Structures are given as structure tokens and as C-alpha cells.
Amino acid sequence: MKPLKDFTIPFVGLKIGKHHFEYKVEQEFFKHFEYEDFKDVNIIVNVDLEKKSTLLELHFKISGWVNVNCDLTNEPYNQNIKDEFDLVVNFGDEYNDEHIDILIIPHGTYEINIQQYIYELIILAVPAKRIHPGVKDGTLDSDILKKLEELSPKLKENKENKEDIDPRWNTLKKLLTDK
Template identity: 60%
Template sequence: MKQLKEYNIPFVGLKVGKHQFEYQIGKTFFETFEYDDFNDVAIKVDVLLEKKSNMLELEFTSNGLVNINCDSTNEPYDQDTTGSLSLVVKFGDEYNDENEELLVLPHGEYQINIAQYIYEMIVLSIPTKRVHPGIEDGSLKSEILEKLEELQPKQTDENSGEIDPRWNTLKKLLTDK
């Protein structure tokens, strides 16, 4: 995680008040977490840190595009994504991150690494069902969809009114009781 040191915020040297931080998140950010569901990533993350005398309040917001594969067709497409996250940092005897909205840092800490929070915010802002917009409006042309269309069972008009004679023989078994 040494490559994530750019996400360290040294809060000890900051004055009491609000401070703005901005990050451009790309695919290499997710490679450090070994997360490979995204083909490409272009997300801007804004972090507003409000330093108070006894705690820190962080507001994360993200906005951008993530190129992912559709769950139905496996075709790549760009998914708009926006996310937000609030985090309160307090100081105590030992490190504690059990609560997702509250982080307790030991009294001697001088910085906070926000990479994990950015990662979770972006991953959780992606829809669980990923559907290519071309499927919804019918404009997607894909080899997979064409093959499925070709292999779909055809119903002909001449057979739609007739019943297979084998079913009639089976129906006799029900009436022969």
C-alpha cells in the first residue's frame, strides 16, 4: 500500500476550519486493491475536511465514469457514477474502525489515509445489476444477442393451433382411471 501514500492527509499541521482536497481516480488506483471489475475509470473525488478542536469531519463526493461489462451481454459500456460518504474521526486510546461512519484514531496519530474510504464509496456507487443502455432502448448490436436470437425456438403459425398427437395419447391415461 506504499503507492497509496498520496491519499494520506496530515491533519496535525492544518488549522481549525475547512480544507478541500481533490483526487483524480484511475484504473491504477483499483489495481492496488486488486479489484479488476472495471475496464477503465475516470472519477473525480472531492474531500472536504473540517478540522475541529477534538475531531475531524470528512465529506467525500465522487463523480465520473466507470467502464464496466454488462451482466447480460458482457459488452463494455460507460456507467455514470456519483457517490457520497460522511466520516467522523475521533481520537481515543486505540484504533477502531468497526463503525462505517466513525473512525477512532489513537491520540498520537498525525495523519489519516483515506484511500480505503474512496475505494468503498466508488465500488458501492456502481449498480448491482449492470445493464448496457443499448439493451433497454434496443439499439445494442452484439454477436451474443444475434446468436441467442438465432438459437431461440421458433413458433410457427401452422403448429400453433394443433396439439402434438403424443399429448393426446398421454391424456388418455388420465381418463382411463
């Protein structure tokens, strides 16, 4: 996959200290990864890079929303997301990304592409079970919800339950009260 140029940070020209980068992630970003679960995306990514003499520390902070379909009603809604992630970039003999929060890049590398980390951070920030807020508070008016309500089993009232009891049980109940 070809890296997106916008998400490449050339750190070799930066002074030692803290640097701030801000990115706006939209639907085009996910088309690049061929990820189609989101209908629309509006996320702000803030990356604080602290350059030290022997390593780089990156702090990712995302906030915004993604438009997804509800798992219960299939109605689209905007799911707010917010998350943070820290990454340490160290220099070594060869590229190694086996650890979640440590990246080792070869000596002589002058830039780092962070698109994969942003992609994974956003995907993992979305809840596994997506439920429309209108389902939780009962304000969503949906055909699917009406059909689910119609097909759900109804609980009988206590009065009806008493009438349905087999009369033989009443005789057995007398044994308990006739002491």
C-alpha cells in the same frame, strides 16, 4: 498493503474549519488494490474535511465513470457513477474502524489515509447488475444479442394456437354454450 501517499491527509497542520481536497482516480489506483473488474476509470473525488477541536468530519463525493463489461452481452461500456459518504474521525486510546461511518484513531496521530474509503465508495457505487445502455434501448448491435434472440422461445400466433387445440375440447366447450 502500503498506503498511497497521495491519499494521506496531514490534518495536524490544518486550521480549525473547512478544507477541500480533490483527487483524480484512475486505473492505477485499482491496480494497487489488485482489483481488475474495471477496464478503465475516470473518477473525481471531492473530500471536504471540517476540522473541529475534538474531531474531524469528512464528506466524500465521487462522480465519473468506470469501464465495465455488460453482464448480459459482455460488451464493455462506461458506467456513470455518483455517490456520497460521510465519515467522522474521533480520537481515542486505540485504532478502531468497527463502525461504517466512524473511525477512531489514537491520540497523537497527525495524518489520516483515506484510500480505503475511496476504494469502497467507488466499488459500492457501481450497480450490482451491469447492463449496457444499448441493451435497454435496443441500439446495441452485438453477436451475443443476436444469438440470444435466435435461441429465445418463440410465441405462437393465436391462429396457430387455435389449430393446435385438441378437437375433444371443442365438444366440451359446446356444453358451456348449449344451455
